[in-house]
Amino acid sequence: MGDILSIVSKRLGLGVVTLLVISIIIFGAVELLPGDIAQAVLGQGATEENLAAMREQLGLDRAAPIRYFEWLGNAVTGDFGRSLVSQQPVSEAISTRFANTLFLALYAAIIAVPVAIFLGVLVALFRNSVFDRVANVVTLTSISSPEFFLGYILILFLSVKTGYFPAIAKIDDGMSLIDKLDRTFLPALTMVLVVVAHMMRMTRASIINLLASPYVEMARLKGVPAWKVIVKHTLPNAWAPVINVVALNLAYLITGVVLVEVVFVYPGIGQLLVDAVTKRDFPVVQACCLIFAATFILLNLAADVGSILTNPRLRHPK
Amino acid sequence: MSQDKSILLNIKNLRIEGYSDEHWIEIVHGIDLTLHRGEVMGLIGESGAGKSTIGLAAMGFTRDGCRISEGSSIEFDGLELTTTPAADLQSLRGARIAYVAQSAAASFNPAHKLIDQHTEAPLQYRIQKRLESQEDAMELYERLRLPNPREIGFRYPHQVSGGQLQRAMTAMAMACRPDLIIFDEPTTALDVTTQIEVLSAIRDIVDQFNTAAIYITHDLAVVAQMADVIKVLLKGDEVEESDTRSMLENPQDDYTKSLWAVREFKKEQVPRPADTVPLISVQHVDAAYGDTPVLEDVSFDIYSGMTVAVVGESGSGKSTTARCITGLLPPTKGEVLFQGTPLPPDYRDRTKDQLRQAQMIYQMADTALNPKVKISEIIGRPAAFYSGLHGPELKNRVDEILDLIELDPSLYYNRYPPELSGGQKQRIGIARSLAAEPTFIICDEVTSALDQLVAEGILRLLDKLQKEMNLAYMFITHDLATVRSIADEVVVMQYGKVVEQGPKDEMFRPPHDPYTDLLLSSVPEMDPDWLSTLLEERGVDSNTETHNP
Structure with missing residues (x-):
């Protein structure tokens, strides 16, 4: 176990370094945008004097590296500055939105991951059958359709025509969990449809890859039934690639859902980011990007650790 | 245990086809094989002779892309395997016919402990409860002379050496006390010194339980130690069959003779040149x-x-x-x-x-x-x-x-x-x-x-x-x-x-360094008594367990 701890801490250290590099890129990219905060706030008609005064007030007249370290130093303590639009602290604006996004992502993941792996095992068991083909076509169709299209289709059939679920997923803190789950069912389902195919196909491929191994033949020759061969003898050895794909899709659920949020008017972080970009609200943009980057890094780290934990050679050294 | 010598396996006109380049090509051309209870038959031949294919067919199993042709008959203890439904065939495997593969390292699932893989078949067939089966596994490990028989089963395959794995696999094949075991080149991947341990362990256990076995190998000297009867195969055809001693002393077919003669090439030994620098x-x-x-x-x-x-x-x-x-x-x-x-x-x-x-x-x-x-x-x-x-x-x-x-x-x-x-x-x-x-x-x-x-x-x-x-x-x-x-x-x-x-x-x-001596004496010889003699000399009694009457 000591080995695993040292691997994890090494990866965590590397993750911090990656995050630092990304923060430089984010800061640099925002610097490169034409215009700056002063111009964005004061608008086109501002005079040079006004701009200069504003820049001095905000400290924008100082060199970029100094401002970068200042921003970074504050960000580390959780202070991302104030929104230029609402004047509200960025961390406050983001925290509820990010919590909403996490809630929706978790909701979708809790449905999608078990369904995808279960389907993957089933299609591997009945490989090349009609069931396998139908499952493949359906999931591939859903992954190939744009999310907003899927979202509108679901709204049309499950909300407008039948009235089973609400079409608008507006939630607030006062609602009960059941209410929240009901309100957000359609966006969650849309996201499930988008991510299931990838994970299912990876599960199927990595299981089938192992079916030719001698230990699978051995299991068959011991009289182990087909479903047990898959579940007990291939699945435990197929986790590593599956876990990586799952992590990738979880990251997508958190960072790539802006279209779904727009369709269902869901108050998530994706919408906030898009709003901030159009309004040149740089502190918010920077904070969102940094959070997304950290999400990716953490999930990939979790996938690495997961792969290691499923490898008996690493779990039980000689 | 009564030493029942009735016919256990009776294969008639076995033909197997393999699918390649969009054609079915016959790879085994009508083999007959009769095996009695408690008998060990050696199948020998070069690669492509169809040894493994025949061995697996004796379990009613063919690898993907192979099929048993019409008109073949595989009768196991009165049951015709070629017409038995798949589900019934599956319930024979592991229970009444077991398989020991060439590479134990590849044939044990890396994700599970040895003993959990051992108890899988007995639990599947509800022959034993988990603890009973584990106890039985430890007993078998002991009979196969594995070190720490009470603990070794709780290790993962990668934590155990190749020779030990091969013995653990033989123990696993024995778990349900099958009537027939197919050994598919079980010692080919092992060093000579390890090979001896595995060979003697296999021979003892097969003997103790009066298990019939088909022993597949390309090594004549090995088969001479293990088999009662030897069948020589070439490209899916039978060349000849006879009991081990007469096969070794008096092979009939030219092909068999050529196999026997292989080890005769010997180059002339060159002495070191004097007064030169080594290359x-x-x-x-x-x-x-x-x-x-x-x-x-x-x-x-x-x-x-x-x-x-x-x-x-x-x-x-x-x-x-x-x-x-x-x-x-x-x-x-x-x-x-x-x-x-x-x-x-x-x-x-x-x-x-x-x-x-x-x-x-x-x-x-x-x-x-x-x-x-x-x-x-x-x-x-x-x-x-x-x-x-x-x-x-x-x-x-x-x-x-x-x-x-x-x-x-x-x-x-x-x-x-x-x-x-x-x-x-x-x-x-x-x-x-x-x-x-x-x-x-x-x-x-x-x-x-x-x-x-x-x-x-x-x-x-x-x-x-x-x-x-x-x-x-x-x-x-x-x-x-x-x-x-x-x-x-x-x-x-x-x-x-x-x-x-x-x-x-x-x-x-001689005289040798002790290790050289061990290496040299471990090379199997074409003498059916070689293994017994050697084990006696080394002071390992090959029959550590008494035979059941």
Whole structure:
């Protein structure tokens, strides 16, 4: 176990370094945008004097590296500055939105991951059958359709025509969990449809890859039934690639859902980011990007650790 | 247990087809096989003889892409397997017919403990409860003389050695006390000293439970120890069958006789030339992988025109020594001299000419040759690189080399490795090393993946090339029969050290170093009593458990 701890801490250290590099890129990219905060706030008609005064007030007249370290130093303590639009602290604006996004992502993941792996095992068991083909076509169709299209289709059939679920997923803190789950069912389902195919196909491929191994033949020759061969003898050895794909899709659920949020008017972080970009609200943009980057890094780290934990050679050294 | 000798397995006119290139091709052509209870039948033959296919068919099992033809009959204890529904067949496997695979390391699931894999079949068939079955497993482990029989089962496959795994697999096959076990080359992947332990363990346990067995192998000496009856196969046909003693003493068919005669090739031993500098001199070499030391004070000399065989079990440092000589692994201490001058330890610091002098031939020609590159290019590239040849000159040179290795240039020049047989691929491997015009070639287990007849052809070719070009060979092998036929001098290695070295005739004459003695005496001989005699001599009673009356 000591080995695993040292691997994890090494990866965590590397993750911090990656995050630092990304923060430089984010800061640099925002610097490169034409215009700056002063111009964005004061608008086109501002005079040079006004701009200069504003820049001095905000400290924008100082060199970029100094401002970068200042921003970074504050960000580390959780202070991302104030929104230029609402004047509200960025961390406050983001925290509820990010919590909403996490809630929706978790909701979708809790449905999608078990369904995808279960389907993957089933299609591997009945490989090349009609069931396998139908499952493949359906999931591939859903992954190939744009999310907003899927979202509108679901709204049309499950909300407008039948009235089973609400079409608008507006939630607030006062609602009960059941209410929240009901309100957000359609966006969650849309996201499930988008991510299931990838994970299912990876599960199927990595299981089938192992079916030719001698230990699978051995299991068959011991009289182990087909479903047990898959579940007990291939699945435990197929986790590593599956876990990586799952992590990738979880990251997508958190960072790539802006279209779904727009369709269902869901108050998530994706919408906030898009709003901030159009309004040149740089502190918010920077904070969102940094959070997304950290999400990716953490999930990939979790996938690495997961792969290691499923490898008996690493779990039980000689 | 009553020693019931009734017929257990009766195979009639077994034909099996394999699917390749969109055709069904018959690969087993009407085999008859009768096996009585408690009897051990040896199936021997070269690769492609259909041994494993027949063995699996005896379980009513065919690999993907194979099928049993109409008109075949496999009768197991009164049950016709070819017409039995799949579900019923499955309930025979593991319970009444069990299988022991060639590579135990690959055939145990890496994700589960040994004992959990052992108890799987008994639990599946509700023969035993988990604890009962575990208790039984430990008992079997003890009978198979595994160390720590009460604990070893709770380890994962990668935590146990190859020979132990093979015995654990035999125990697993015994879990439901089957009537029949198929042993598919169970000791082929093991060192000779380990092989003996596994062979005697298998023989005892089969004997104790009056289990019938089909023992598949390509090694005649091994089958002589294990089988009551031997059936010789060639390309899916039966050559002959008779009981072990008469088969060994008096083989009838020419093919069987040729198999028996394989080990007769023996080259004339060359003495060391006087007053010359050795071509390659390994001097007090230490080497390590990371922090793990693997070689310690290894020294030996190789003279032009001579073959030095380096023998030892896996992990003894044979291949590592080769890596030090070629500069792939710079030694941590000591040096390698070429004609008296030290070679730079790292191959990157060596000159083209120094690199040219030492070439390698690998064990697995399959993986050592790029399957997507034509033969002409495989041989042409080193010829162009070291000798600067191109155009028609290069083609002539490649033709010349193909002639040397006895492959017709007009037939092989434009072909790809996957189109060749195992022996031909190994010849291409030799050709590639010759293309550099070396003075010294390292042959790393070059014959161990080949059938005996083919291997002999390769040995004869290497011998011919040595005489023509005065080549020096370092011949890495664990097979002492090969050493006997080709070596001039022998270096015995164990745990990264040289245990003994000297001219071949001295090495095969006592007194030996104790380890050399153990190695030599562990090589199976074509005498059905060899194993029993040997175990007696070593003081291991082969019947540690008393027979049930």
